[in-house]
Amino acid sequence: MKFQLIFPKWRKLEGQTVFNLPPHGAIVFAATIPADFEVEFIDENLEEMRYDDTVDFVGISMLLTTQIKRGWAIADEYRKRGKKVIFGGISTMLHAEETMLHADSIFLGEAEGHMDQVFKDFKKGELKKVYNFMNDLPPIETIGPARRELYKRDLYYHKGVQMVDTFHASRGCKYSCYPCAVSYLGGRNFRPRPVHKVVEELATIDNNRLFIVDNSLAQDTEWEKELFKAMIPFKKKWCSHTIEDKHEVLDLAAQAGAWYVYQAVFDTSDYIKERVKRYHDYGIGVEGTILLGLDDQTEDDIKRLIDFLLEINLDLAEFTVLAPFPHTKAYVDLVKQNRIFNKNWDDYNAGQVVYHPKHMSAERLQELYQYAWDTFYKDETQEEKMFKLLKKVVSREVEDGTFRKRRQDLSKVSFGKLINPKIV
Amino acid sequence: MENKYQDQVYHFKGLWDLPSICGLKIIKKAETSIIIATDLYDNNPGTSITEWNTKLAWELCNKFELNPENLIFIEHTPNKETKLEFNRETFFKVNFTIENGSFVNPVWNQLTNDEVDKLISE
Structure with missing residues (x-):
């Protein structure tokens, strides 16, 4: 039987360099699908939907809030054709009740250990409306290698350069940050994978560059050190959250092989300045993540913060505006204060203001968001700064013999599309 | 308990049956009852009181034999003692509509500490 696994597309933020990384959650989930189902994966960001292909069962994997309406539309199309559709993934959990209206079934929780039953139910025609395993998370050691063979690899190249592979070494998070829903999704427990399981998975990844997608690796020093020690022989280069x-x-x-890390920059303190310097001292780049629009930020604070970013020599900066995702403290605070004016989930992309900020109008915050991008990248564009980081990693790869030449056959192709068909 | 707005930790099943907790203080008066539910963000593994307030308030009325018609329900967020504005103490009185044996349509109105203290002591 054939299972069509779909990752819906979403509208990318204007003016930002688009990089399509291979999605992670969908192929981790795919590893739990019973072997008697053939799986085809469609990343709609890079491929057109093909609703009339012969499939038996459809799965829609949803990561982002800004992706869910598209996911629902895809499900509606398949269901019109009589196909059964199941939803799973992070934003399915965040928007479960609404998603149920477009689904034959929704899966809440982590897939490991539960899919044999779900697929058995499907075969018997007894699919349940909800599979709720929110409070029954699997033992972390049962998480196996993701099914990366499902990627259509050639689509994840930009001008012949392969994108990083996404990968995870832990789940959950012991923190409960104001704008984040991770504690709702996985409980407030940091669940590190056993290092030997991480090593087993690393050995299967045919890519010299990785993005470790964990919420934060900075939660258990001894495990973190053990993990990094175990990664040394692989000579992979990677970026990660903090x-x-x-x-x-x-x-x-x-x-x-730490290449660069994300670091939240929330104030202009020496603490941040010194932290960035410490990363740089070890040859690790820093991409600042800057959240704009919190209640303690005035217009002057935001401008001061941007000046500060330029002073501390960040390699890259990524600006977002607060997006009140459901089940976060930010969301419940703004709901109580009746400050959310836009409930169109397409606009919850962290680049569009959907609520009334405390110290300025929504329009002014939107302008400051644009000002932040423009000011930070005024002298050197985002692409130029990225290229600098890329050059650094290339020189390290050349030194340790892991550098891979760009693929000539894809040198004029970006994510599956010809860059300039007239030249090719 | 140090917190004057909380006498006990109350355990409830939240969204999707997630085990959840909140602080709880109930003040019974001749005519009305006051419930102060404190959001315990840092220790609550489940659903926040704001997202569950209609069901939580109804559950508390049943459990503690309170008249839902004469209920003042207050959501309390304790001060997390950080410099961040969104971590400050807040109180919101929530007005519900009663429909078919349950609370619906929550509407929040912010109260000051003084207003809460006055309500309690009246």
């Missing part, structure tokens, strides 16, 4: 800035951790991270 890591601890203790010297012994940074030293191991650098040896393990």
